[in-house]
Amino acid sequence: MTFDNYTIVITGLGGQGLIRLLQILGNALVNQGYKVITSETHGLSQRGGKVTCFLRFGNKLKAPIPMIGSADMIIALEESSIIDVLKYAKIDKTTKLIISTYENHNIGKEYPSLDYLLKILYENSDYIYFIPTMEMAVKHTNNLKTMNIVILGYILRFLPLKHSIIEESIKQNFSGEALEMNLNAFNEAFNL
Amino acid sequence: MSKNIIVNGKFGDEGFLLGNEAIVRGALESGIDIYTYYPGTPSSEVGETFTDIYKETGMKWVECSINEKVAIEVAGAAYARGATAMVGMKNVGLNVASDPLFALATTRPNNKNSAMVILVADDPQQYSSAVEMDSRNYLKLFKIPALEPSNPQECLDFTKEAFKISRKLKLPVLLRTVTMVSHARSNVIIGEIKQSKIEEDFDLPKEVNVALRIFFLDMKENHIYNRMKEALEMSENSTLNRVENEDAINEFKLGIITSGVSYTYVLEALRFLELNVPLLKIGFINPIPVKKITSFLETYDQVFIIEENDTFLETQILAIAQMNKLKVIIHGKDPFSYSKKNSLLPFVGELNPTLVALALIKITNLKPKVDINEINEKKYNIMERKPIMCAGCPHRTTGYALQKAVKKIKSKTGKNIYFYQDIGCYTLLALPPFSFANVKYCMGSSIALAQGVARTSESLNIAIIGDGTFFHSGIPALLNGIYNKTPILVLILDNGWIGMTGQQPHPGSDTRYYKEGNLKKSIDLEQFLRGTGANVAAIKHYENIDERYTSNLKNLIFEKGVDIAENKNLHVILIKDECIQKIVKRQPIIIRYVDTELCNNCGICYSQFLCPAIDERDNSAFIDSNLCLGCGICEEICPNNAINMEDVL
Secondary structure, three states, X not given: OOOOOEEEEEEEEOOOOHHHXXXXXXXXXXXXXXXXXXXXXXXXXXXXXXXXXXXXXXXXXXXXOXXXXXXXXXXXXXXXXXXXXXXXXXXXXXXXXXXXXOOOOOOOOOOOOHHHHHHHHHHHOOEEEEEOHHHHHHHXXXXXXXXXXXXXXXXXXXXXXXXXXXXXXHHHHOOHHHHHHHHHHHHHHHOO | OHHHHHHHOXXXXXXXXXXXXXXXXXXXXXXXXXXXXXXXXXXXXXXXXXXXXXXXXXXXXXXXXXXXXXHHHHHHHHHHHOOEEEEEEEHHHHHXXXXXHHHHHHOOOOOOOOEXXXXXXXXHHHOOOOOOOOOOXXXXXXXXXXXXXXXXXXXXXXHHHHHHHHHHHOOOEEEEEEHHHHOEEEEEXXXXXXXXXXXXXXXXXXXXXXXXXXXXHHHHHHHHHXXXXXXXHHHHHOOOEEEXXXXXXXXXXXXXXXXXXXXXXXXXXXXXXXXXOOXXXXXXXXXXXXXXXXXXXXXXXXXXXXXXXXXXXXXXXXXXXXXXXXXXXXXXXXXXXXXXXXXXXXXXXXXXXXXXHHHHHHHHOOOOOOOHHHHHHOOOOOOOOOOOOOOOXXXXXXXXXXXXXXHHHHHHHOXXXXXXXXXXXXXXXXXXXXXXXXXXXXXXXXXXXXXXXXXXXXXXXXXXXXXHHHHHHHHHHHHHHHHOOOOOEEEEEEOOOEOOOOOEOOOOOOOOOOOOHHHOOOOOHHHHHHHOOOEEEEEEOOOOOOOOHHHHHHHHHHHHHHHHHHHOOOEEEEEEOOOHHHHOOOOOOOOOEEOOOOOOOOOHHHHHOOOXXXXXXXXXXXXXXXXXXXXOHHHHHOOOXXXXXXXXX
C-alpha cells in the first residue's frame, strides 16, 4: 500500500465530533511528516444537519475537495449517511467503507432498510467494515460522545501512523476526565 | 493546539492551521495593532482567534463590533491616524460596510505605519449564508487592490503581502477568501512576528480631514485613480500573478487562467486527466495584470478561464483580448449566456475538481480511464438532512408556544397572520412544522418588513428577530415602528449571544464566565427597550424546570396579539432564554431518558416539538444520548411525566 496520495471522506451529523476527528487525525499525520489538507464545514451544518469533511494527505494533493470516484476510505459516523457520499468510492471497488452502526432516524422520511443499504454498499466496495461504535462507546466509556474516537482507533490499522503519535494528538485535544475516556475508547477500538 | 504556534511559533516552524488561523498569524507578522469584526461564517475564527490571543501579542485592541459598518469605521479611523488595522466580515457583511468604505478609500493617511486590510470571506454554495454572493464585484465599484489566496499557506503569505501593498499605496486592500480556503486546514510554515511602529501623532492630510463634498472629485482622481495606476504596476510585477508549468505541451495548445481555490481544483482535474497545461494563476485579483494576461493569451490557441461564481476575471479578459485584437479562443462561462445549459461551468454554487474535469473533457474530448459521467449517473435514495435548531435550543420552545398562540389569536380575531424572519438560528423556525416565514431579507429587516405589510393590510404581522441581530441592525427599524405608531408584534428571541456563528458576544451578552470576562459592559436589553417608550413585556426561562413556562409564553403572545389586532398598538415581547451551546460550556449536561412504562407514544416530543435528539423506537419515544444536551424542555412538555433525568433501564 502506498501513501503518496490518500483521500478520506468523513460524513455524519453535526454534533458527532467530525471536525474533532479530522483535527486529531490531521495533526498526527502532520507530525509524522505528511502534507495534509482538510476541509471543514461549520455554521448551519452544526445543527443536526449532515456534515461531510475531507482529509487528504500526500505531496500531490492540493485541493480541499477530491474528485468523485477517488476516495481511498469513506467513514460514516451515522449508518445511513454513507449513502450520500458513495459517489466518492472508486469504481474498482477498492475503497474501504467504514460504517458506524449508530442510526439516527430523524430524517423526515423512512430510514433505509439494511437490505437496501447492503445492496448498494456491495455495488461500490469489496471492503466494508461495520463498527458497533454505539455499543463500544457505552461499554468502555459509558458515553456516546466518544463514538468518533472509536472510529479513529479502528481505522488506525489501515493508516501509516504510529500509535504514539496519534495518542499524543488526542492528548492535545482533550484534558482531564474527557482525555481518559477518549484514550480508553481509542485503545479499545485499536485492539478490536 | 493552534494557539501556541500562532502566538509563540518561531520563524520556519510548521503548524497545522486553518486558513483563518493562518490569516491571524500573517497579520501578527505584519505588526497589526487593531482587529475589529462582526462574526459570520466562514470568517468568524479570525476574530475568535484574535480575541483569544491579543493580550499576549502587544496588539492595541480587538473587538467584536456591533455590526460591520461600525467595525470598518473603528478600524478605518485607526488606520487613518497611523495604525496597522484589519477588519473582518463575511460576504453579506461587506454590503453593510460598503457605505463607509467609499469614504475610507479616499482617505490618505500621512503616517508611515498606516496600513489596512479588509478580510471578506465569501460562501459559495451558501453553506451558511442567507445568499450566495461574489464580493469580487465590489472591487470595480470601490477601486481598491485585492488579493485572493488559494490555501492556508497563502492565507498567511497573502495577508502579509496585503499589508505591504496597503502600507505603500495608502489604500485599504481587500483580502478575499471562500469557505474552502478559510475552513481548509493544512501545513503552514510561519515567519517572524513583527511589532508595530505605531506613533502617537494624528496627522491626516487636511483635505480628507475636512472631507468637504466639494473636494470629492479631486480625491477620486488623485487618491483613487492615481493610486490604482500604481497598484496596476505592482500587479504586473507581482509574483502572486505567475505562470506555472510554462513548458507544458499539449496537443490542444491550451492554457488555463485561474485564481483562488479554483486553482487547486484545476491541479486536481489535470492530474486526473493526465493533461499537461500551462497555468496563469492570479493571486493579485484587482487590478488584474493586463500585460501578463495579454502575453499569456498570445501564446496559446485556446485559453480556458476557470473561476467560481461570477465571471469577474472572464469579463475583463474578454475585454483585454478584444483591445489587443487577439485571435485566441477563450473558453469560460460566457458572461452573457446566463444559462446553465450553454455554460462550461456553473454560475451558481461551488466549483469542485469533478466539475472542472468534466468541462476540460468537453473542450478536449479526452477519454479518461475512469468514466466520471457514469459515477454521476448512479442514483441512490439520498438521506438529505435539513438543518434544524440544536437539540436543547431554548427557542424551539418559543416556536412551540408561538404556534399554539397563533392558532388561538386566529380563532379569536379572524385575522390573517404573517411572519417576518431575520438572520440567525431562529430562521430555521421557517421550516416545517413551525413554518413561521412569509418574508425574509437580510440582517435586521424583519421589523421593517412587518411594518410595510401592516400599513397596507388589515392582517396581524409578527417580526421574529434574535438579540444579536436586533443590536446589529434591528434597532432603527423598531424605532421607526414606534414613532410611526405601526401596529406590529416584535418577538425578540434573546439567547444572550450571537448564536449561529459560534456564540460570540454582543452588547447584551453577559460575558462574566467567558474569555471576554469583565472587559465588556453588558447593556440591559430590557431597559433599553423600555427606554424607547414602547409596550414591552419580558419573560425569562430560568435554568430549573418550569412546567408552566410554555403556557405562560403562549398566553402572553396571545394577549399582545389580540391587543394589536383590536387596538392597533405596537408590542414588543422579549423572550430571554440562553443558548444551550453556551450553557453546556459552563455546566455539565444532564441527559434525559424516557420511561417506556409511562410513555404512551403521543409523539408531542418528537413530532410536534421536533427535538432532533428524540425519535420513535419500538412504539415509544427514544432519546439519543449522543445528541441530547440536557435542556430538559421535553421533561416540561411531556403530558405523561415519562421523561426524567434518571436512566430507569
